[in-house]
């Protein structure tokens with residue numbers, strides 16, 4: 001379970017998050033949508049303890065991320081697939097992660113199979129990976145500890161059509177097994193396929209929070225997105 005409660009965050013005069021409150025329940029995929037600069041990454045950074053809110057609180061499984069003890073066993077995160085060490089092989093990245101979490105090395109091969117990286121690919125350095133391969137490796141790293149909560153920032157970027165279908169099925173399976181998934185993305189069609197709830201933000205404020213049916217009322221997710229963000233821009237003008 002993820003809970004944002006009245007979170008506000010400023011950067012030198014810019015209000016990046018403005019009284020943001022929403023929850024993500026176990027067994028669900030929540031799509032976290034908003035235009036460029038809306039505050040999605042900032043919210044995910046606050047959630048994972050990388051950034052401190054000016055006020056309000058963000059908790060995972062009832063506690064701030066930093067108080068979780070060994071958070072990566074409970075919360076899988078992929079915030080920047082480009083942040084992988086370019087000189088390490090995919091296998092080394094996962095092995096180091098597994099060792100840090102006290103997991104058996106056999107978990108590395110399980111995760112490679114789960115994310116569809118071959119043994120040959122796993123022996124290449126991550127610096128030579130395509131964006132899609134980096135995303136798969138980053139998702140694998142997030143899943144090492146079999147977390148109950150998954151926080152993914154733009155995980156579908158760079159994935160080919162097979163990769164996108166794979167991710168859709170993976171997230172659906174994880175939610176079906178009780179995982180709470182928060183997924184930020186600009187790929188509205190994909191989010192429409194995989195998410196059962198949507199939280200939309202614009203200019204740091206929650207614009208909508210509900211199921212696709214509740215938000216759309218017959219409109220596509222894209223049209224709902226365009227309508228709500230245009231309304232937010234008009235109110236701010």
Ligand SMILES: Nc1ncnc2c1ncn2[C@@H]1O[C@H](COP(=O)(O)OP(=O)(O)OP(=O)(O)O)[C@@H](O)[C@H]1O
Pocket residue numbers: 011012014015016034035036037038039040041042043
């Ligand atoms: N480190 C920072 N210093 C100053 N301003 C920042 C910083 N990080 C984010 N911001 C500002 O906060 C606001 C929200 O940015 P954020 O990156 O969270 O948006 P986003 O919804 O993730 O955007 P995108 O879809 O483009 O990734 C923007 O106005 C951005 O310029």
